[in-house]
Amino acid sequence: MSLIASLPWYDLPPLQPGLDAFWSVLRHELHRLSTSRSSNRGHWPLPDNLDRHTPLVEQWAHPGLLLSQCCGPDLFTPPAQELVPIARPVFGDLDCTPGQYFSYIVCASGREPDRRRFTGRQSAASGRFVINSASSRSGCAALFEWAGASGIDCDQVLISGAHAASLAYLRNGAADLAAIDAHSWPLLDSSGITIIGRSTEAPTPPFVMHRQCPVAPQILLEALQHAIRQAGSPIKIGEVLTTGIECYQAITSLAPAFPDSLLPPASRALTCSALC
Numbered sequence: 001m002s003l004i005a006s007l008p009w010y011d012l013p014p015l016q017p018g019l020d021a022f023w024s025v026l027r028h029e030l031h032r033l034s035t036s037r038s039s040n041r042g043h044w045p046l047p048d049n050l051d052r053h054t055p056l057v058e059q060w061a062h063p064g065l066l067l068s069q070c071c072g073p074d075l076f077t078p079p080a081q082e083l084v085p086i087a088r089p090v091f092g093d094l095d096c097t098p099g100q101y102f103s104y105i106v107c108a109s110g111r112e113p114d115r116r117r118f119t120g121r122q123s124a125a126s127g128r129f130v131i132n133s134a135s136s137r138s139g140c141a142a143l144f145e146w147a148g149a150s151g152i153d154c155d156q157v158l159i160s161g162a163h164a165a166s167l168a169y170l171r172n173g174a175a176d177l178a179a180i181d182a183h184s185w186p187l188l189d190s191s192g193i194t195i196i197g198r199s200t201e202a203p204t205p206p207f208v209m210h211r212q213c214p215v216a217p218q219i220l221l222e223a224l225q226h227a228i229r230q231a232g233s234p235i236k237i238g239e240v241l242t243t244g245i246e247c248y249q250a251i252t253s254l255a256p257a258f259p260d261s262l263l264p265p266a267s268r269a270l271t272c273s274a275l276c
Contacts, residue, residue, distance in 0.1 A: 001064045001214060003044065006051045009069040009205050010235070012164075012187045018234035023050050026067075026227035033219050044215060065210035067220065072203055072248035073135045085206035086217050087224055087240040088247070091183050092233070099241045101204045103142035103179040105197035108170045112196055113152060113177065127155040130166045130175035137251060139163055142199035143179035150197070152177070164188050183236070202251045206243055 005027075007019050027046050034044040047066070051059060057079045059068055065083075074080045090098045107113060129147070132139035147154060158175050160166040163184050169175040171192045179199060180188070209220060224240050232238060 001045075003047055003064040003066040003213070003215070004051045004054065004059060004062055005047050005065075005067040006054075006056075006059055007067070007069060008052075008056060009071075010184060010187065011050075011052065012184070014187050015235060018231070019050065022227055022231040022235055025231040026223055029223040029226045030066075030215070030219070033223060060210070063210050063212035064214075065208075066213055066215055068208055069205050070208055071133075071136050071138065071205050073137055073141065073252045075206075075208075075245050075248055076252050077135050080208075082211050083208040084211045084217060085208050085243050085245055085248070086221050088204045088206045088243040089228075089237045090239045090241060091204060091236055092238040093186070093236040094182055096201050098239075099204055099243075100201040101138070102182050102201050103138045103146075103199040104182055104185055104195045105143065105146050105199065106167070106170065106178055106180055106190075106193050106195050107176060108173065109192050109194045111170075111173075111176065112194065127153050128158060128175045128177075129154045129156070130158040130160050130169040130178045132160055132163050132166055134159065137202050137205075138181035138184075138199075139166065139179050141251070142202070143177065146179065146197055146199050147177065167193055203243065203247050206248070207240070 005023065007023065011019060027048075030044065030046055034046075054062075056068075059065055060070070060080050060083055063082075068083075070080055070083060075083060075085060088099050091101055094101055096102055129143055131143060134140055144154070158169060160169055160178075163178075163180050166175070166178040166180065167188060167190065170178055182198075183204075207220075207224060209215070209217065221240075221242065228237055228240055
């Protein structure tokens with residue numbers, strides 16, 4: 001079986017050299033472990049490079065998926081039903097509980113929301129939220145949680161496909177509010193954007209593998225722990241914590257729902273989280 005690996009969630013140009021170096025260390029450690037444990041010999045044709053071309057849903061469905069990432073709520077969607085969460089990162093650049101992360105609530109500079117304008121659905125322009133994906137914690141559920149706690153209603157949901165695209169929606173006036181993964185924030189063009197809030201914390205997006213992958217999850221976990229110690233600093237990961245699907249059940253069950261009527265018709269079937 002051929003194996004594939006990707007680290008898509010923060011795979012933006014400023015971080016790609018660090019991700020490639022991290023994969024090189026991780027691959028070397030996986031090879032070392034495969035040759036030192038006889039029961040696993042011959043099972044691991046490790047990929048040379050991270051896969052940046054195969055669509056994410058196709059990767060998730062591949063029995064040879066050795067390593068990838070998803071959003072916590074994705075684990076409960078059909079495209080990710082064969083994924084097994086192995087570990088979650090501790091982001092070294094965020095001021096929050098280890099193994100947790102949060103989102104910044106943002107708007108275009110100079111367009112900070114007047115809550116009187118957002119409540120009561122007074123005009124077609126009020127309360128336009130842009131999300132990266134309907135199943136994203138950082139770009140969707142975080143926004144609706146914050147808005148609900150802040151007394152801000154939503155008239156329309158626009159789906160951008162990526163955090164960077166959500167910022168563009170705000171800059172060009174197509175939307176009013178967005179939530180942006182705080183770990184992504186330094187990697188994105190935030191010109192013309194103002195932070196107006198911060199979401200509650202949630203477990204960080206997990207490292208996952210396909211349940212049919214021939215590599216034992218414990219081996220992948222050990223290799224991840226080693227790679228983080230050796231090459232985690234450039235990608236701002238201090239360590240990894242073991243995790244399971246139950247860690248994400250709570251944030252999925254508490255995630256605020258929004259009616260399909262708020263979504264553009266062509267977007268109502270979209271379930272997979274988009275990349276940064």
